[in-house]
Amino acid sequence: MSPLAKVTGLSATAGSAVLVDGVSFEVFAGEVTALVGASGSGKTTSALALLGESGSGVRLEGDVVVDGEVVVDSNGPTAKAERLRGRAVAYMPQHPGSALNPARRVGATLRELERLHHPGQSVVQDALRGAQVPGNRETLRRFPHQFSGGQRQRVALAQALTCRPKVLVLDEPSTGLDSITRLQLAGELRELAEGGLGILLLSHDLGLVRELATHVVVLNAGQVIAFGGTDVLPSSWEPQSTGTTSAGKPLLQAMNLSASIRPRGRIPVLHDVDLTVDAGNSVGVVGRSGSGKTTLARCLAGLHERSTGQLLLDGEPLPVLRKRTREQNRRVQYVWQEVRGSFDERRPVDQQVARTAQRLRDLPPDQAHAEAVATLARLGVSAMTAARPPSRLSGGELQRAALARAVLAEPDVLICDEITTALDDDGTALVVDLLAELKTRGTALVWIGHDLGLVAAVTDHVLVIDDGRIVEQGPPATVMTAPQHELTRRLVSAARLGRPETPPTPPSDTADTRSEPRR
Amino acid sequence: MRARIPLAISVVLVVVPLFIALFGPLISVDSNKAGLPYSADGVLGTDGLGRDVLGLLLVGGRTALGMAFGAVLIAYAVGGLIGLVAASTRHRWLDEVLIRPLDVLLPLPSLLVISVVAVGWQASAPAITLAVAMVNVPTVARLVRAAALDAASSPVVEALRMQRESWATIQLGYVGRAVIGPVAADIGTRITLAVFLVASVNFLGLGLSPTASDWAVSVSRNREGLLLQPWSVLAPAILLVSFTLGFNLLADRLVHHTRRLAVSPV
């Protein structure tokens, strides 16, 4: 079988900087080729070469053939490249939902692409079906802002499919999806490939790649360091169960916790949630995006003020953050999910981290700084990196810095809200390791996440939350092996994505349950 | 948007009229001794009333620029305060009470309001200053509120509270710094706008007395004599334009600067 797209010896240079160096890969009809690597490894630059596109000041060179036409040669992109855009190769950016024109009705753009690429044919309905968007008149007359975040991604996919490309490029499609949605995505992409489309998947999500890819190309700093089947991927990291069974006395208790967003309690998001965590113990809270788990975490941290019910710390009532004493403030710390927004962009990260120890533990500045640097180093963030402002750190580095910022308070209760979403396996291991050590010193953990597999491995007790209510709870082993609730069952199968020993079962309902991507 | 004009030129454009406005009255030439109208006596000749143009120029800047600066100062004192209180209050009703009335005032034509007020208190510089300030209050309040709200509702503030930073550190160290950028850029454009408004009112004869030495009044009064004695019109006009042009260029530079700061790679 001849490849739909063949890239040979592609290099991209910007001035003296080499972005991509001698990269080669092929995309075949009906198969998935994955480009794997961290951000900045040259995945996107390589993939955009299929469109003959390069950033300003970037020089492309090599041999790129798409659908029998030369798109890039030794002189850079050719004139033919432009005609192949959409028709031969369609690219889906990282957050496809934001790539819809707010001023145009969805149908207008779809019909425009139809006229451009396939005049006289009607391909829109097929494309909508392929992207699982209802094809009725009302849908087509809507504007992008009238769709939910998940639907917007589907509409963007429908736009790409309307062009009837031979090759579909997907840039980090699983970013920001919860585990169940990610499982659905995997199923949909497999279906598209089975329909004859060649898919080029750019991802650092190894689970997804293992699940889908036939061909894998591993990139590092612009060079191919491995290629072949999924066996070239590093073996998946299995968190060591750090559960303890020693029951301490209850440290943090929440009783009948209900909360709403918007003033005057318009939209309830939590209903009568009970939660108890003992000293030296950990509780996991698992749910989909929008299930209320972040609100629960913010209630415990005292940041969400529109709530009813009771919070106790050591049996004493715990008020909202504004009214907490300094000691209470120190004892309960929260690690943000949206890390980039939680750092002041004008000050170096290490100084911001150190402030916790200064303000809450009265350490002198130099000592606080030394402790901040040591903690960050333990989490794999070098002192040199940490001395920069937040904009110069990667999402994963900032996520670890946010953890360090909370840990410096020496808290008794640490609430971690999705703190590993931007981390690779190595980073996750460092974080889990540090948290395990804190636990042995008596710190209680509340771990919020969407990945039941990870949460079950690192906690002693798991709560499954859906629509603001706890639908199931128990020890992790029980929840994983004998799930009772429908949602839990789906979370369990989603957690197995990309683990070859137990093939995932597709979700039982096919309705559109994809929810808003996390912001 | 960036016009490639050296910083030094913009500064000179602003400083020269500013310097004349500030120190001109100290070296005042006797401008009231009447000579022939539109004659070539003196360095810049005489105006329509036979007064020395240079002498008028030296004292005429105080009202032309001073009223504009005063108006922007008052607009920011009042509007800025309203905006900050509206943004920082935890009571939604207070926010509404402060901001909603301003929405109603927003569409009032500014020159109209100022004209009516100015005539009411004929030739009174403080009244015109107040009126110019008043028409600027709604936009200033909304701008400050939006900028402060943006900063105050960000997770950074929550993170700082979680670290138990003091109220002053959070408000001055973070929220304040975030507001300063847009405010500084706005003050730049707002001052030129105020100079325009004040000048227009005075030019129309609705403001200061028609014999006042004010630059805009001078342009208005001597416009028939432009061809007889060009300096009587051109000199005050050039000073006015020099100031607004220089200020525009500086404000443009500032907007550019803050925008560059705000865009951080993700």
Add this chain to the structure above:
Amino acid sequence: MRSYAAGRAALAVVQLAVLSVLVFVLTSLLPGDAADMRFDETLSPEQVSRLREQLGLDQPALERFLHWFSGVLTGDLGTSLISGGPVSEIVRDSVGATLVLTLATLAVVIPLAVALGILMGTRENGRLDRAITSVTLALSAIPDFVIAVVLVAVFSLKLGWLPATWIGGSLLTSPVLLVLPVTVLLGRTVCLLSRQVRAGTITALNADYVVQARRLGVPRRRLLLRHVLPNAAVPGVQELARTGDTLLGGVLVVEAIFAIPGFATALVDGVETRDIPTVQGLTLVLAVAALLINLGADLVCNRLVPRTELLR
């Protein structure tokens, strides 16, 4: 969309009510009244107060307001204290010239500003962009009246090419009368608007959705017209209210300089003679016009980019 329009229109009604109170209060605050102005100091205080009674100026402010406001609702703006005729007549007589002046200016400004803005935006930081930017920046720093005075001196007085005033002329017979006034009004408004359109164009050109459309093979011309333009216009339309304010200020100045018998001239006359009903009527009509421009701008914005929130 429809509910947005309803909400926005409701706000406009509230604004209108508050505005009319404000106009009344503001004009009533003017020290001195027509009785003072109309007669010189030889009149005895008794005669002045009798005159006040005659003109209804002795009644309490609230009563006067209610009387005036109920008149406004039925289209009766009151009676001029100076001419003795109805204010609505003064409005009708003066509105024509102002309307022609404004519309003629807008007819030139809008296409010119959009064209310049897109031209600059698509050539961001190119030589042409820099040149136009510098010129607009400089031009927007020159007050209307300075431009007007210089243009009149050069083209009317010195060269004698164009008439300096409207006196004795009618627009229908000689549109050449409009050339200088419109040129003066163009300056700042074109600068203001074209800068907004330029900024909107640049933002839209770099937006994810335009990049994606290009990657899906939409050709450049179509991209500009269908994908960029509707979004690029938004900051310009949003700025229309402020442009309107600038334009109105300019019209006042231009009418005064070229002796155009329009709204501004009537207003200035009314203010100078303390003819309060006339001032109230004219001010109210102008305020309503400004309010409608604002309403229209918001609705057009909402139509262009429907996610625009109310009052944001």
